[in-house]
Amino acid sequence: MTNSSSYIIPSDDADEIDSLPSTSTTSSLSDDEDISDAEREWRESLQQLELLLTMVVVPYVGKYFGRKCAYWSWAKFMEWKYPVEIVVTSPKAFKGAGAVAAAASL
Template identity: 80%
Template structure:
């Protein structure tokens, strides 16, 4: 490219027709129809993707596992209360750590 071509992009030549055209433009800013996604930086796009991956991890893995674990725990507690109410038995967990571990293993078995 020559200097005259590149200079015309930097500083347009002044002419009376261009000045008249500039005077007729509206003075208020107009809204463009360009999507905001075009202006989103790469870092913002990666941040949104990582948040989406975390959301998928929560909804697909952690929530079902935690729900299943606490559901079993609630069911065992409810069954023990029912058995104590219905029959004269006392339900005692002799090793609570083993009981919690077995519940965690059973909850993860079908995942």
């Protein structure tokens, strides 16, 4: 193999790479000082709201609608499998009982 078929171009000046301009790593103000107090409080409020949603609201809503889906699918299965008609006599009491049962283990 000859040098002409190589993909590497030989360079005599090794200092060319060492003298590349570097960016300044120090600044007059750090990132924390650039952020105002209002911005910091806004971010903390968003973080607290996100925690509230992920730890309380989403599991409760998921459990409530999961139970509704399970009751509905069980009623459809029973109507299909057996000649039984499922009737909810009091929809408000049924929804209230589902909400209470979903919140029982929280």
